[in-house]
Each structure stands twice: as structure tokens, then as C-alpha cells.
Amino acid sequence: MSEKDELFDKKVECPVCKHEFTTKKIRSSRLRIEKRDEDFLNHYTTENPIKYNIFVCPNCGYSSWESKFEQIKGDQIGIVIDNISSRWNPRDFGGIRSNMEAIETYKLALVIGMQLECTKLELGNTCLNIGWLYRLDKKREEEKRFLILARDKFIEAYNTESLSGTNMDESKLSYLIGELSRRIGERETALSWFNTCLNLTSTRLNPALDSMAREQWRKTKDEE
Ligand SMILES: [Zn+2]
Incomplete structure (x- = not known):
């Protein structure tokens, strides 16, 4: 099966700058799980869909989980414009992503998530996905670094946050x-x-x- 069949372009409007762009998604009907690691990383016979979970606006740099991309509020938009867009060198992550490019998208989302004071659970999840992508790339040291970050954020979440309304x-x-x-x-x-x-x-x-x-x-x- 070629990558062309698995992937499709999704059209997105950036809630920060109103720019329209496309980003790749994997057809869920094509996904076949090969195995699952004990920390819930799914391995697929196809491309791994975690590579496309983060949407990145090529125009202003706003980056977030697909599920939260449109939820950004007024005062948060100002934070992104001041801290991210002003320093953004236009880059397009809308094509087929390598693992390293996917990691970059999560790191962008992590920086923005910290500035927008996202929950520890969400930040932990972002770090965990970075760790997983390093695992898929067999970069053990970097994987470990991000599993530690994820684990520490999850402990904070467990001790201080309500998990209701989350998938945890x-x-x-x-x-x-x-x-x-x-x-x-x-x-x-x-x-x-x-x-x-x-x-x-x-x-x-x-x-x-x-x-x-x-x-x-x-x-x-x-x-x-
Ligand atoms: Zn934008």
C-alpha cells in the first residue's frame, strides 16, 4: 500500500491568523495495529497516526493537538501572536512528515501549551508522544529524556488535577x-x-x- 492511499489532506483554518492551510491525516480505515507497547504506544503496519496529531499553522506558527486546535480563546490568541508569531519563520508541516519533523511539531505544541498553561495531563501527553516518536526512531537517550518529562507531568496531574472529562x-x-x-x-x-x-x-x-x-x-x- 502506498503512502498516497493512506494519507489525505485536511483543510484547516487557523483560529489565530485566519490563514487556511492543509495538513495530512491518515485514513482510519487503513490503520492496522501491529502491536502495542505496555505504555500504550501502538505500532502500525501503516504510517503511525501520531505523526499527524499536531496541526501547525505555516503562517503564524500556532501549533496544537488537532482535538484542541480550534478551542483557543481570545486572550490566548494574543499570547500566541506576541510570543510565537512574532518570531516565526514560516515553515510548512503540511506534507508527509518524517519522525523528526513530527517531533518538531510536538515540541512547538509543547512550548505553546506551556505558555497557554495547558493541563499537566495534556503537557505530559505531548512529552509522551515525543518520547514515542524517538522510540520509533530508535533514539534511546532522547526517548528516555522525554519519558521522564512525561512521567513527572503525569505525577503532577495525578496529584493536582481533576481527570474528569479526559480520556484518563x-x-x-x-x-x-x-x-x-x-x-x-x-x-x-x-x-x-x-x-x-x-x-x-x-x-x-x-x-x-x-x-x-x-x-x-x-x-x-x-x-x-
Ligand atoms: Zn495561523
Whole structure:
């Protein structure tokens, strides 16, 4: 199957500068999952759709998750214009993206997300996707650096933010913090978060997650 068949152009209007541009998306009907890592990175037989999750306006530099791209509000638009657009060298990420280009889009979204005071959960997710893209590119050191950043943001989210209205709950998040801690070699922290996960009532109601947490707890123990 050629890349031409998988990808299509989506037309987007930038909510900051009103410029119209196109950005690639992958047809979901073409997606075939090959395997899933224990920290939820899906590998595909096709291009990985995470490469196209971030929309970047080529005109003003505004970059954000597709799901949030249009949600930017008035005062935030001012922040982007002052801090991003004024320094933006026009660049177009609307074509087929290499992993490195995809990483650049997430890094742009991360900088803007921090300025717009996005939730720690969202910033953590952005860092996690950067880590995943480095994994797909077999750049282990950079992957680890971003898994640490993601893990730390997720701990802050777990301790200080409401997860309602997100695709995350306490069980899944505590499991993920455990698994990221395991991957960066912090065994004690990993075991403690897997225990947190296993002690939650909500985990007992989610048998698949419960067994993943047990399995990864055991794996962490065996790594002694
Ligand atoms: Zn724009």
C-alpha cells in the first residue's frame, strides 16, 4: 500500500491568523495495529497516526493537538501572536512528515501549551508522544529524556488535577506512571505506582488493566 492511499489532506483554518492551510491525516480505515507497547504506544503496519496529531499553522506558527486546535480563546490568541508569531519563520508541516519533523511539531505544541498553561495531563501527553516518536526512531537517550518529562507531568496531574472529562482515569494514569518509571529505570517508584494502581477500586473494575499492572509489577520485580 502506498503512502498516497493512506494519507489525505485536511483543510484547516487557523483560529489565530485566519490563514487556511492543509495538513495530512491518515485514513482510519487503513490503520492496522501491529502491536502495542505496555505504555500504550501502538505500532502500525501503516504510517503511525501520531505523526499527524499536531496541526501547525505555516503562517503564524500556532501549533496544537488537532482535538484542541480550534478551542483557543481570545486572550490566548494574543499570547500566541506576541510570543510565537512574532518570531516565526514560516515553515510548512503540511506534507508527509518524517519522525523528526513530527517531533518538531510536538515540541512547538509543547512550548505553546506551556505558555497557554495547558493541563499537566495534556503537557505530559505531548512529552509522551515525543518520547514515542524517538522510540520509533530508535533514539534511546532522547526517548528516555522525554519519558521522564512525561512521567513527572503525569505525577503532577495525578496529584493536582481533576481527570474528569479526559480520556484518563486514576487507574490508567497510575499504571502509566508506573510503566514509565519502569522504562526509565526507577524500579522502586515503578513498584509503588503499580501498587497504587492495584489498590484502586476502579482498577478492580477494569480486569484488563488490573492484569497489565500485575504483569508489569512482576516484570519490574524480576529486573532486580
Ligand atoms: Zn495561523
